[in-house]
Amino acid sequence: MGRWEPDARERLVRAALDLFSEQGYENTAVAQIAERAGLTKSTFFRHFRDKREVLFGGQDVLAELMTGAISGAPAEAGPLEAVEAALVATAVTFTDERRAHGPQRLVVIAGNDELRERAALKMVGFAVAMTDALKQRGVPELEAAVAAELGVLAFNHGYERWLETGGDFAEVARRTFGDVRAAVGSLERAE
Amino acid sequence: MGRWEPDARERLVRAALDLFSEQGYENTAVAQIAERAGLTKSTFFRHFRDKREVLFGGQDVLAELMTGAISGAPAEAGPLEAVEAALVATAVTFTDERRAHGPQRLVVIAGNDELRERAALKMVGFAVAMTDALKQRGVPELEAAVAAELGVLAFNHGYERWLETGGDFAEVARRTFGDVRAAVGSLERAE
DNA sequence: TACGGTGATGAGACCAAGTCCCATCACTTG
DNA sequence: CAAGTGATGGGACTTGGTCTCATCACCGTA
Numbered sequence: 001m002g003r004w005e006p007d008a009r010e011r012l013v014r015a016a017l018d019l020f021s022e023q024g025y026e027n028t029a030v031a032q033i034a035e036r037a038g039l040t041k042s043t044f045f046r047h048f049r050d051k052r053e054v055l056f057g058g059q060d061v062l063a064e065l066m067t068g069a070i071s072g073a074p075a076e077a078g079p080l081e082a083v084e085a086a087l088v089a090t091a092v093t094f095t096d097e098r099r100a101h102g103p104q105r106l107v108v109i110a111g112n113d114e115l116r117e118r119a120a121l122k123m124v125g126f127a128v129a130m131t132d133a134l135k136q137r138g139v140p141e142l143e144a145a146v147a148a149e150l151g152v153l154a155f156n157h158g159y160e161r162w163l164e165t166g167g168d169f170a171e172v173a174r175r176t177f178g179d180v181r182a183a184v185g186s187l188e189r190a191e
Numbered sequence: 192m193g194r195w196e197p198d199a200r201e202r203l204v205r206a207a208l209d210l211f212s213e214q215g216y217e218n219t220a221v222a223q224i225a226e227r228a229g230l231t232k233s234t235f236f237r238h239f240r241d242k243r244e245v246l247f248g249g250q251d252v253l254a255e256l257m258t259g260a261i262s263g264a265p266a267e268a269g270p271l272e273a274v275e276a277a278l279v280a281t282a283v284t285f286t287d288e289r290r291a292h293g294p295q296r297l298v299v300i301a302g303n304d305e306l307r308e309r310a311a312l313k314m315v316g317f318a319v320a321m322t323d324a325l326k327q328r329g330v331p332e333l334e335a336a337v338a339a340e341l342g343v344l345a346f347n348h349g350y351e352r353w354l355e356t357g358g359d360f361a362e363v364a365r366r367t368f369g370d371v372r373a374a375v376g377s378l379e380r381a382e
Numbered sequence: 383t384a385c386g387g388t389g390a391t392g393a394g395a396c397c398a399a400g401t402c403c404c405a406t407c408a409c410t411t412g
Numbered sequence: 413c414a415a416g417t418g419a420t421g422g423g424a425c426t427t428g429g430t431c432t433c434a435t436c437a438c439c440g441t442a
Contacts, residue, residue, distance in 0.1 A: 008419085029398060040421055045400065078381035113312075120311035121304075142348070142374040149340050157333070183333040184375060190269035199390085220427065231392055236429065 009047050009057070011037040014101075016054045021104055025112040052118040055105060058093065059122050063129040065089045066151075070133035079139045080181065083151035086130055087158065087173040094162060094169035102163045127152045154180045200238050200248075202228040205292075207245045212295055216303040243309040246296060249284065250313050254320040256280045257342075261324035270330045271372065274342035277321055278349065278364040285353065285360035293354045318343045345371045 015036040019028045030051050034044045048054045069089035073082040109115040127148045134144035158176035162169050206227040210219045221242050225235045239245045260280035264273040300306040318339045325335035349367035353360050 030400085031398085041400090042422070043420055046419080049400095051399070078378070080378055080381070116315070117308050117312040120315045121308040124307070124311045124314075140374070140377075142370055143377050145344060145348075146341070146371060146374045147378055149344055150337065153336060153340055157336075179333055180337060183331070183337045184379065186331075186334050187269070187271055187338055188375065188379070190271070221429085222427085232429090233393075234391055237390080240429095242428065 008039060012044060012047060013054055017101055017104055020108045025108060025115060052114055056118055056122060062090050062093060063126055066126060067129050067133040070130060079134055079143055079147040082134060083130060083147050084177050086151060087155055087177055088170045091170035099163060123152050150180050199230060203235060203238055204245055208292055208295055211299045216299060216306060243305055247309055247313060252284060253281050254317055257317060258320050258324040261321060270325050270334055270338040274321060274338050275368050278342060278346055278368055279361045282361035290354060314343050341371055
């Protein structure tokens with residue numbers, strides 16, 4: 001796998017993130033990102049399906065980790081325990097490097113509709129993946145959907161918490177999921 | 192408000208829906224949709240923000256109905272009751288005409304990533320709107336988020352059910368939301 | 383009946399996203 | 413050292429989306 005300047009993909013991500021922060025997402029052309037990374041437009045689209053995807057690389061891995069954890073959970077585990085295992089399983093991808101540009105990334109995404117749209121699709125993807133994995137364990141459709149949705153909610157809140165506080169993501173995820181479950185309990189008791 | 196051939200907007204929707212069904216979303220150019228509707232590309236983009244939006248018109252009205260119902264719910268109502276009221280409040284928009292092209296619309300959306308993306312964003316929009324409205328009632332952040340998410344889940348399942356069975360959407364929504372709440376209960380009891 | 387105002391449309395230039403195809407270059411292997 | 417492989421460069425091309433200006437139908441008023 002020959003190549004001259006290594007890490008083309010990461011250089012593109014860095015360049016994109018910086019340019020988006022400096023001048024906004026829509027004022028940045030793909031050609032400009034490629035140029036700053038010392039590459040061309042062609043190469044950019046060889047690494048990323050489209051302009052948005054440069055900020056969402058590796059999310060398919062997360063979905064696989066989640067479904068794997070749910071399928072591999074002990075038979076006695078309930079749906080919510082399986083979902084918690086799914087969240088914990090994603091912790092391996094939450095590296096220091098990822099934490100470094102996380103906040104910058106969130107700001108950029110929040111500031112643009114196209115990017116929020118892509119983010120929403122990714123979350124739906126997680127929910128669908130977990131729902132299917134739960135159904136495969138014999139969990140009824142609607143219970144699976146609810147459990148998965150709670151999991152996604154905890155994942156998002158946990159991610160933000162992790163960016164603020166740092167530490168082990170598995171720990172943060174477990175705590176956040178516990179908070180979500182407590183919130184569910186409060187709702188049920190409320191009437 | 193002068194105009195010669197009336198209902199330009201609806202003609203565009205019809206033309207788009209038919210063309211998407213016949214040849215697929217990505218094989219259909221905006222110019223072609225406009226042509227079939229007896230209009231031009233310019234006019235299309237005057238009615239819809241982008242090509243996707245032709246399938247999602249009027250969804251902002253839904254969000255307003257939801258937040259309105261939550262804000263207007265009696266003070267004694269718990270978060271889940273308020274969310275149920277939000278779902279019921281959207282029923283006024285579920286007309287026979289909407290039910291007529293609903294299934295066709297769902298098939299088209301399911302067959303294309305861009306459209307699923309837009310649909311996902313709309314659902315997130317609902318969730319955020321309901322969460323904010325609940326927080327304004329004094330519901331804690333996380334409880335509000337959970338309640339809103341359960342509401343969106345019920346809304347989606349309810350919509351599909353309504354397309355299959357017909358009848359009053361308010362009725363279907365109430366029943367579906369009840370099912371979702373029951374599923375939550377099962378999850379809690381499961382461990 | 384003639385007039386000007388208003389709102390919706392048509393027409394076309396223009397830019398950037400994304401696709402495609404082919405040439406080229408670095409590096410590896412026999 | 414030659415052939416092969418994988419990543420890149422470059423440019424043509426289509427289409428989504430924006431923008432500006434001209435045009436047309438209708439409405440109210442004098």
